[in-house]
Amino acid sequence: MSATAVRERPTGPAARPPATTRASRPRISVRRHWRPFLLGAVVVLWLVLWAVLKGTQTLELGGAEKTDFHLWLNSVRDSFDAARSNSAVFEYVVQPLTDGLNGLVAFLQSLFSQPSALRPVPQVGWLGVVVLLAWLAFALAGVRSMLLVGACVLLFGFFGYWQQSIDTLVVTFVAVGLCAILGPPLGIWMARSRRVSAIISPVLDLMQTLPSFAYLAPLALVFGIGPAAAIVTTIIYSLPPLVRITEHGIRNVSPTTLEAVTSMGGTAWQTLTKVQLPMARRTIVVGINQCTMAALSMATIAALINGPGLGQPVLQSLQSLDVGSAFVSGLAIVLMAIMLDRTTTAASERSGIEARVARGTSAGGFRGPRARRVGVIAGAVIAAVAIYLSHNYLALAKFPASPDLGGPLGKAVSAATNWTVGTFSGFTGWLKDTITTLLVNPLESLLAQSPWWVMALVLLGIALALGGRRAAVAAAACEAVILGTGLWNESMKTLATTLVATLLVVVAAVVVGVWMGRSRLADAIIRPVLDAFQTIPSFVYLVPALALFGPTRFTAIVAALAYGVPIATKLVADGIRGVSPTTVEAAESMGTTGWQMVSKVQVPMSRAAVVLAANQGLLYVLSMVVVGGLVGGGGLGYLVVSGFSQGQLFGKGLAAGIAITALGIMLDRITQHAAARLGRA
Amino acid sequence: MTAPTLDPETSRRAARRADSIEPALKVEGLWKIFGAKADRIIGTPDEHLSRKELQSRTGCLAAVKDVSFEVAQGEVFVVMGLSGSGKSTLVRLLTRLIEPTAGTVRIDGEDVTQAGKAQLRALRRNHMAMVFQQFGLLPHRKVIDNVAYGLEVRGEPKAKRLARAQEMVDLVGLSGYEGSFPDQLSGGMQQRVGLARALAVDPQVLLFDEPFSALDPLIRRDMQNEVCRLHEEVGKTMVFITHDLQEALRLGDRILIMRDGEIVQIGTPAEVVANPADDYVRDFVSDVPRSHVLTLRYVVRPAHDGESLDGPVMQANQIVRDAARQVLASSLPVRVYDDDRFLGVVDDEDILRVVVAEEGA
């Protein structure tokens, strides 16, 4: 399954019918001719001003320098900490919530993964955990998932990350469990009332647009560093897809069926429980799949705020540039992603109506429901026995130290990396230097060395030219926020990196996407690869990039590229495929060549899809460029990360998070409006 | 407005079936106007505008316009008209799946339009049931559970509702398929499930919205026969929507013809064919083989002077086609009676005129 829906959003403005078409048509066409001129004028003026004023009024801020705003944020944190003991909100809302979540996680950890004061090993030993998880997979999804889960969980142990893996599972399960309690009711409510949907939708939009990095700090501030904050961030990140998909599933129940049911006098509750929910079950389970994948991704990132789990070793080895260990722990995360994805996908297929129909009619036999029920009960008994044994025998409780796969694998990877880097350093170095000197440096100089007011006007002009007036208004507001954070210069550096990475993403997406859109075979081969890439939690992308390019800005760009290309490529491919076959046929009948078809028909007709791909690519890239702060990406990401580790930089890190958010919203608004405009044209 | 006229044959039958004069369904001044401020139109001069004019002037669409009729107990009442004439809207107004803009609907004397939420639910659960063009079955439930759904929502115990559902499954000829899922059945079989589901709640009135339009012609014929048979067995009042004239003539005791939301004519099949109210209806019925529809009532004429009155006796409600052989075989004109009232005579020539006119058409 793909993680597509995690970030793809309905493009509101594009879907709206043009209400005032008749009256404003002529004016629009005049304006449309205006836009390229405006864009050209802005760029020319920018270059001239840059050449003249380069290096002045750039609002640069030294590494340890802090503005009043940053200091004020520091003091806010201090007063927050002080308020913890004597404020009603803290005492009766935040603290119980924090304690509840921390307590729940601690309880599950003492049960499955961590020793407690009374016992040197968790209550349930490794054998119990393996059998229990395998049994769960069997009950929810089937035999194949059971084997996959069993194998993966054993591998976590052999890699040497038993405890961290189970911690990650605990955090993910708790977050997904809470999402499963909150999400479907919210989605149902939205499906039943247009008004509620109109109110909640923008909030979900915001939750999905915000780079996850941006809200780590404020949440850590409220909930303290540790599992509670990790779970809350994870929920914020993974709840929206579940809510949206549930709403979609309920709304899509056939209206004829609903009408028939209403005509028989069912109450609203009967209709919901007997008709809508059963018919939307498959879709809702798909939502759970998306939610789980997002939760896993975020649960690893939450290592930054001391969330327990596999993110910790990845983070440590990234920071100490230990590629071997980073690779092994990263591999464990990837395996966990595959395991969770396959299992939840299989579960969603099982819950489809077709599958239920097939099961319902083949009553007897090995695969029939009765045989299954017997299997599930037998499995439960086996799991109970395994849990009992692992509780009582040390050998079954503490994961065996040998065979150790992690150590040798890490060494081998380190060696291989050294060899590769040694052998290809010429090439990788050349690539890095070329792109850095040809693209990154000039753009960064242009953006960060221009006086701030020039940049502000340039961005406004570009927003106006590409996205129209509303985009320009949004851009102005976001610029004001960035200025307020005192991190204008850093923001421009981050913007430069983001733009370069996005440019590369779009180029790659158009090339591959056009190919996929035109060839069914290419689509059939490439799509699964892209889907697989999308299930990998973002954190992991840093590992190979770091191995190949060392800690530089370019590393962040490469990781962002790997992260952003899959979604953008799929959007372009779908856009190309969506071009009406009649049009293609008509063009063909006029003797169009393959290249002409691409350049004159298919790409122009799917421009809106290309812009949408750029939009999604931008958001993905931005969040990754920020994570890249960990591996030498510099800019705002670095500030966020150091804000977590150094107390006196907290305010600056938080301000950087705000700046990232503003940057993200600005880029999102401009590209959304541009996509909507092109979609209408 | 065309007053609802009751054909003597039907009214007599209705009177036979129900001793009370209470009609099964009584509709008065029913309106549905779609659009903003739709309720401000009725009572103003705008209400007399044609559908097109109203739409261009106010943006509102009058889907059903001041419709009144009565359906007698046990009658099969067919509503027909071209696409967009408001049939589906009309039948949904009867159970308030669409809220009426004005007018009243009474089922067995109970006012549907005034009913509160709970009362409306009770009416829907017990008094009427509907069969839909697109079936509207629950794909995640077996046939038997689909049929039992109406009983389930009104809270009948499981054993009782399953027994009743099984009875209905047998009644519509689906024995052996009760454990199948809807997607495993053909369209015709699925609609039988829809039929069984509607019958299961033992409603006073059955509503059909083009139930057989999605089926191919042979199956459609089958299903029409099925409805005829069920009507004879269970004797329910039926309101049947169709755009197929053949279907209307086969099934209907009376037919209501709609155009642009308004009633054009109400009458028995023979009345409609013999005396079309206007060109719209005439156009509709022009292809109908008249001898299959007309009764002797529409062919009978007063005896000429000196014509023999010793021929065989026949009843006025005999269909011409069925009477033809006997009339042609007799050397004397046939005498036609309405019960014991003498109406006139019919001879070979009168019969041939109907049949030949048909071939000329």
Ligand SMILES: Nc1ncnc2c1ncn2[C@@H]1O[C@H](COP(=O)(O)OP(=O)(O)OP(=O)(O)O)[C@@H](O)[C@H]1O
């Ligand atoms: N919800 C609605 N909102 C606005 N107009 C509607 C709505 N439902 C129906 N109409 C309009 O009302 C008119 C009557 O529609 P209706 O569906 O009742 O026709 P019909 O006779 O059943 O046609 P068909 O044979 O195609 O089913 C049509 O012009 C239709 O466009």
Ligand SMILES: [Mg+2]
């Ligand atoms: Mg209809």
